[in-house]
Amino acid sequence: MSEIIAIESDLETYNQPWSGILRFNTGAEVMSFVVLTLSSDADSRLSSLEGFHFSTGVLASCVAEMLKAFILRYSLTMNITYLMIDYAEEFFGSSTGLAEVFAALKTIKYLKIHDVGIHGFLFLQKTRSCFLSADLSMTAVFNKPPNCIHLPLTETRRVAVRNPIVLLHRSQGSLEVLTGSGSRTLCKSRGRYRQVYENVRVLDLQDNDLPVTTHYAHAFPNLSKLRLETAPEVLSALHASKMDSLSKVRSRNRAQQLDTGTWKSLDACDAPLVDHFMLSLLCPVQKLHVFGSYMNPDMLFQVLKTTRPSTLSLRGFFLADLATGRFTKLLRQPCVLSLKKLELFICVHASDVDAAKHLDQSVAALRPLKILSLSLSISCFFPKRPQGDEHSRDAESSDAAEEYFKGLSLDALAGRITDLVPSLETVSITLEGHPNRPRTRMELGVVLD
Structure with a gap:
């Protein structure tokens, strides 16, 4: 990304052409920018400008009107490729038509909007730009629709407002990377999405609804990397449901893939274990990243059985959860x-x-493996104890763990591992977070990150 330049409210002394991405934190900075640009050779000053980052929230009416007129006047002169807007509902809601004015810009390639609601919906529905990358954070609260929306805000429309697959339809031929937070991608229709993004290689959906694998596979048929995480409240509702469960979601996804098809392969898939389990991927995945802290070896087995990765990364799991007979x-x-x-x-x-x-036990469990590379990172969480609590049972437990890892030789540990797994060509071990030991790292062989 290009350099982001913060705009100061006293920028009257600045007389150079604008360059990089201009960031505005206040309405005063927006007004100063407009006034200063209009008081000089505007076309020349705007020729090198690469983008805007608005982090102002709501603008005063006079500032919003000034900005709207400015964008309208110079929409053809500016060739900005970056647009980032924080608090988008407040920003676009500052003036009727502000969202549509920004939608008239044709050159935006990289878009990042926080708090996409009704006004963000209008911008995305009417945009004339074709994005290469879009990062959308959806609002969870929907206020009364503005006067420019004449249709009632039905449940279907509420879902569409939070569905990037629908919102970005104008970029079907150009989009390569899609990141979404708070998305709701469940399609009411039993059929496929009409929208197909053949160029998307990276899909990252966080705080999402329950995964429907075929929706992603059909909308993004040439995907390379998938990252997914279901929203905590959605998982809580699933656990409380008498009609649905993790296993039922997995079974549905498996059946739908067998019925209508899925990807041939993925380069990488990153998700918590329960999301991997629900996705029920039926294609090979070269790199599988599984996030903790919840560990269920039986679930992980079901995931690995169909994805058969060459690289497996287990992140954020407690040592005790890996030192079990089921994991072995x-x-x-x-x-x-x-x-x-x-x-x-x-x-x-x-x-x-x-x-x-x-x-x-965890090290001994590695014996059957034929891996070529092992990376082991140990993060210690030993909270500082209150004074006078040194002799409690918890303190004694903490002392035992602290003392063990304080004196642990990483070289000796690596030697034990290579004796158990002779196929290893590279080993890296890191220990960090210990209150009485600096971060320590050792490597055997040539470690390629």
Whole structure:
């Protein structure tokens, strides 16, 4: 991304052509920019401008009207490719028609909007730009529609306002990267989306509704990397439901993929374990990143059985959850034995009284693997104890774990691992977060990140 230049309210002394991306934090800065540009050779000053970043929230009516007139006047002169708007509902709502004025810009390629609601919906529906990258954070609250929307805000329309697959329809032929937060992509129709984004390679949906794998596969048929995370409140509702469950969502996704097709392969898929489980991917995935802290080896087995990755990354899991018989059994399965690279990002809590034993068990579980590369990162979480609490049971537990990892030799640990897994060509081990030990890292072989 180009350089972002903060605009100061006293920029009257600035007489150079605008360049990079201009950021505005206040309405006064917007007004100063407009006045200063109009008082000089505007066409020349705007010729090198690459974009705007508005972080003002609501603008005073006079400032909003001034900005609207300015954008209208110079929409053809400016060739901005970046547009970022924080608090978009407040910003676009500052003046009737402000969203439509920005929608008239034809050259925006990289879009990032926070708080997409009704006004953001209008901007995206009417935009004349074809985006290469879009990052949309949806609002969770919908106020009364503005006067320019004559249709009632039905439930279908509420969902459409938060659905990037629908909102970005004008960029079907150009979009390459889509990032969304708070999206609702469930399609009411049993059929496929009409929108197809053949050039999208990266799809990142956070705080999302329940995953429907075929919706993504059909709307983004040439996807390379998928990152997905269901919203906590959606998962809570699922757990409380008497009609639905994680297993039922997984079964539906599996059946729909078998019925209507899915991707041939993915380069990478990043998600918490429950989302991987619900997605029920039926295609090979080269790099599988699984986020904790919830660990269920049986779920992970079901995921690995169909994706068969060459790289598996387990991030944010507690050491004790990996030192179990079920996890050891998992590492003996054929779907795991095809791994070439394993990444373990382990958390150690102060309450883990058997930390030494658990680390030994986790290391011993690696014996069946034929991996070429192992990356092990150990993050310690040993909170500072209140004064006078040194002799409590929790303090004794923390002391045991702290003392063990304080004296742990990473070189010796690496030696044990390579003895157990002779196929290893590279090993990296990191220990961090310990209150009485600096961050330590060791490497064997040539480690390629």
